[in-house]
Amino acid sequence: MRPPGFLCEFSVSFWTPAAVLVTALAIKLPSIIRLWRDPLLRAVGTLLLLACAVFVFSAPSTIALVNRLAGVPNISAPWCYSLITALCANGLLLLITWRNGPVGRPAALRRARRWVLSVYSGVIVALWVLFPLADTPAERLRDLDTYYATTPFVREGILLYLLAHAVACLVSSRLIRAWVRVPGLDAWLRRGLRLLGAGYALDLAYSAAKLTAVGARWAGRNADWLSTDLAPAVAAVAAILVATGFVLPHAGQYLRDRWRVRLAHGELRPLYRLLRSASGAGLPFVLRATPELRLTRRETFIRDVLLPLGRRIDTGLGGRAYDAALGLGHPPERARALAAAVCVLDAVETGARTRPGTGDGGADTADLLREIGAVSRALRRPADIEAVRARAAGARVETRV
Template sequence: MSSGPSSLGFYVTGTLLLLACAMKLPALVRRRHDTLLQAACLLLFSAACLMLLAAPESIVAINRLTRIPNATAPLVYAMTTAFSGATLVLIVNWRSSREQTRRITRLVAGAYSLTIIAILVLFWAGDASVEQVTLFDAYYAGTPYIREMIVTYLVAQAVAMTAASTLCWRWSAKVRGSLRAGLRILAPAYLFIVSYDLIRLVAVAGRWSGRNWDFLIGEVSPQLAVPSSVLGAAGFALPLAGPRLAATARALRQLKQLAPLWKALEHVPTPGAIRVPLPWWRTPPTVLLTGRRTALHDAILALAPYCDPAVHQAAYSADLRHGSQESRAAVAANAAMILVARERQRTAPEEVRDTSHASTWRSDDLVHLSQALASPVVQRVCEQYGPPRRTTSP
């Protein structure tokens, strides 16, 4: 029995793939007729079983449990073929139109189902009585029926992976974002598997010609199994997680941009508005952003009765003289007016100005408003139009 690679990498990868498959089961129950989802679950399950069964320790355990030498070989090869077929079905359903998918799915499913049956029949017809944990393909490369089984599974997988890699690469040129990134990861992941198949076929052909290239099977090809599985899982996960990650990144960026405005208006009283505490450490960024935007709009609305058009005009004119464009000057004017209104609400809440213009006035984009707070023009106008002095009745 030859020493082989450690089983740990196989078990870790297989467990992660099983967890990914389990996460999709609730969706599969709800959408039982979704061919794309079915193919995804089959791919993840077959890949997980393949990694768990192909671990050297699993091979020995199953052989001992069944009392059949090399009983794991047809199981692993059948799972390999199922994985290959599921990969092609998934890629086709992912990309093609509904009419194309039905026809191609039936063709692929039929072809690879027959291949699995052929593998099992060939193993039953052949003689593989000497246990081989890591060098099965090389040891039985010349055994009738067993050699045909070996070539069948390697060719079936190589054809499917080559087709999948080609489809992914061509499709990636037509899409953008996380889907493109996922496809660009999947294409080389499948080429890793093609390389795995070709290396083993070379070793098998070496046995046919009397050469001993068993190290290609025992040492070289196993090194490609784990990275190809990890890349494959990442390639499928990225298009699913990508939009959510992008939304989270956008939310975090906007939260950072809104920080100056939030700091300025956080403690503005907003009668009638309900503020729910949203601790940042346990609130998703997208939810936190929505809550913060709502609170800022409520604060600006509460300050509307204290907004002074004279402050707005002064800041607008000053910013134009400072060299700003009209749109930026308008944002700076609103920022100055809001800051002055905040101080007037704080120091003289009873002195409410004419609100006839408040209902028609609308705030600019909050991010632009927040960025305008740093303008030196806004700071000067705020100092000039600070809170008015209180007057006493005669």
């Protein structure tokens, strides 16, 4: 006889992935609510919800509770099989929609969706038709698939849901293999697809373990451990990989975009501080401003201050600074940024007096406003700025002589 705590220990294979899936759903939920019209986000949310439901309702403790509440022995069986089948259909629909994107072949996409919905809806209906016809008086919390593997009508339902699961995994794996080989894929998307491929490969192993255990019963042998011990553990790992594979591209792209915004915001800090000191004012603090809004406000402030300041830049200094930067070994792009930084510093230091431009090739206002990121990066290297200024000042003296 198994110890009393066995069901709790065994349920770890169900509750651990359920907790991971709930966490993933909680992470995605704000985006799903905010962008509810996005069919991909809705499908991802549905998939995570169904996957969580599969593990919650497949746990032995939940199976016992549902059977007791319904008053029907083993009523959890068709319910769990239906959830698994619905999860397979949702995964296929999500992959088909995701693979085709918002444009493509609408007619082919509609046909594929109709095929998936009709086939897997038919499987679910068949499961509920077959169950009442079967004789299943003994409640089985862990091994119903193998215990009733030879019972009429139950065996057909078991075989039906396992085959539907295996077909979905095979089709999904084929779609993923073809997709991951496409050149030019986003890095986060490729990582997500690889996790999906690993998850569906494990899902195939789950189907193989279950089918082998059921087949052994048909042959008069006992390989129940494949169904009761191995398959749940494999399914738990597979569910985590599949859920992560669907969430990772969205989460990775979101985090990458956020990082780029924060990086751009920080990149503008030297130029912002310089112009704030020149204008005597800065941006007011906003408690709930998003990173994108903070970046936009900083860019706007810099351009608003540079616009009048840029008209007073000594274009002759700009030309000499550019030549000086080239003479110091800087590449042309870096030399232009250093020359612009020198001009901005000179305009700030000399105040608001207007001077006629001299020389050739100074940076015009449009170029300066467009290259504020490069100018701000140049200001991070005061030694380079001072070297260019000193060389440009020497060139001016030589010109006068």
